[in-house]
């Protein structure tokens with residue numbers, strides 16, 4: 602009986618990841634022709650149940666100046682957006698939703714962030730060395746909220762340049778430790794790598810397939 606239950610559970614898990622793999626073999630195309638042309642999609646077009654609050658629309662701990670226009674969307678490569686949808690599906694079992702803090706970041710914004718950081722390559726990718734995966738549409742900054750969008754206890758706020766922001770920091774508050782585990786497990790199962798210094802930053806494991814940065818002018822020709 603136990604064996605039967607176990608094999609049923611394994612089949613269920615396999616079916617879920619097969620669904621993701623099926624979707625990944627033909628990722629969606631944005632309904633916006635401009636985004637479709639550059640191979641990006643608004644994450645809300647892929648999953649309406651994701652929450653979005655782009656942090657760089659206002660001053661942030663690293664940049665005292667907003668980096669994005671107020672109508673800037675959370676854009677990702679379609680395959681990366683599908684992985685995020687899968688992670689969101691997994692956290693729903695805990696009554697949570699994924700809240701997107703940042704997604705595609707134009708190279709011009711990355712350069713501004715790099716300068717504002719005082720050239721701190723522990724927390725910001727140096728665009729003079731190699732592109733940030735954000736600028737290729739394959740990295741995403743995320744946290745958890747309740748299904749109604751209320752914040753839950755997480756280790757730190759966005760872009761906190763502190764030891765507590767590390768992915769492997771041992772949190773003494775059991776609620777924080779549990780929430781980080783839920784996020785990490787969902788993101789890993791959906792096919793993302795974490796970044797050691799920032800618990801909120803995740804990279805699509807297939808990021809090498811998309812090495813090109815996408816300039817802001819390709820996404821917003823009129824600025």
Ligand SMILES: C[C@@H](N)C(=O)N[C@H](C)C(=O)O
Pocket residue numbers: 703714723724725726733734735740742760796799802
């Ligand atoms: C700055 C922070 N939010 C971030 O995304 N850092 C990584 C390393 C990046 O700049 O790509």
Ligand SMILES: [Zn+2]
Pocket residue numbers: 703735740741742801802803
């Ligand atoms: Zn990031």
